[in-house]
Amino acid sequence: DVKVTQSSRYLVKRTGEKVFLECVQDMDHENMFWYRQDPGLGLRLIYFSYDVKMKEKGDIPEGYSVSREKKERFSLILESASTNQTSMYLCASSQTGTFNEQFFGPGTRLTVL
Amino acid sequence: QKEVEQNSGPLSVPEGAIASLNCTYSDRGSQSFFWYRQYSGKSPELIMFIYSNGDKEDGRFTAQLNKASQYVSLLIRDSQPSDSATYLCAAPAGDYKLSFGAGTTVTVRA
Numbered sequence: 001d002v003k004v005t006q007s008s009r010y011l012v013k014r015t016g017e018k019v020f021l022e023c024v025q026d027m028d029h030e031n032m033f034w035y036r037q038d039p040g041l042g043l044r045l046i047y048f049s050y051d052v053k054m055k056e057k058g059d060i061p062e063g064y065s066v067s068r069e070k071k072e073r074f075s076l077i078l079e080s081a082s083t084n085q086t087s088m089y090l091c092a093s094s095q096t097g098t099f100n101e102q103f104f105g106p107g108t109r110l111t112v113l
Numbered sequence: 114q115k116e117v118e119q120n121s122g123p124l125s126v127p128e129g130a131i132a133s134l135n136c137t138y139s140d141r142g143s144q145s146f147f148w149y150r151q152y153s154g155k156s157p158e159l160i161m162f163i164y165s166n167g168d169k170e171d172g173r174f175t176a177q178l179n180k181a182s183q184y185v186s187l188l189i190r191d192s193q194p195s196d197s198a199t200y201l202c203a204a205p206a207g208d209y210k211l212s213f214g215a216g217t218t219v220t221v222r223a
Contacts, residue, residue: 031209042156042215043201050209058210090156099145099164100205104156
C-alpha cells in the first residue's frame with residue numbers, strides 16, 4: 001500500500017513565524033503535491049513537483065515555497081505565517097505513467113494565531 | 114467554467130437506500146476519473162476509478178462513465194451510516210495534476 005506521511009497532525013504557530021510542513025512517501029512516486037482545503041473552497045493546489053528539485057506553482061502559491069531535495073520528501077514552507085494561512089494542508093503523491101491517481105497523507109491542521 | 118463540477122448537495126438518504134452522486138467535466142480528452150471519499154477531519158481516500166464507458170462495480174459502489182455526455186456518477190447501494198462523508202470527483206488536468214470537484218456531502222440517516 002502507498003503510504004504518505006506528514007510530519008504533524010496539528011500545528012499551532014504565531015503570526016510571522018516560519019513554518020515547515022514535511023511530507024514523505026514510500027512508494028518511489030515521481031510526483032508530489034501540496035494542497036490546502038478550506039470549508040466551501042474545496043481542494044486548492046499550492047505547489048507540485050514532478051521530479052527532484054523540480055517544482056511548479058499551483059493555483060495559490062503566494063506566501064508559500066517548497067523544497068524537494070530527495071525523491072521521497074516534499075516540504076512546504078510558510079516564510080512568514082499569517083492568520084489567513086490557517087487551514088488543513090494535504091500532501092499527495094502519484095506515479096508518472098499511470099492515470100494520475102493521487103494518494104493523500106493524513107493532513108496537517110495548521111492554526112496561525 | 115470549472116473543469117469538474119459536482120451537483121452541490123448536500124444529499125441525505127435513509128439507511129438502505131441508493132445514494133446517487135453526479136459529476137460533469139469539461140475536457141473531452143479526459144480519459145480517467147476518480148472518486149474520493151473524505152470523512153470529516155480526515156484526508157481524501159481513493160475509492161473508485163473508471164476509464165471506460167459504462168459501469169464499474171466494486172462492492173456496494175458503482176461508478177458510471179458516459180464520455181459522450183461528459184458525466185461520471187457514483188452510486189452507493191444499500192447506504193450505511195458509515196457512508197456519511199464528502200465525495201470528491203476528480204479528473205486529470207495536464208500531465209500530472211488532478212482537477213477536483215467541490216464535493217458532495219452525503220448523510221445516511223439511520
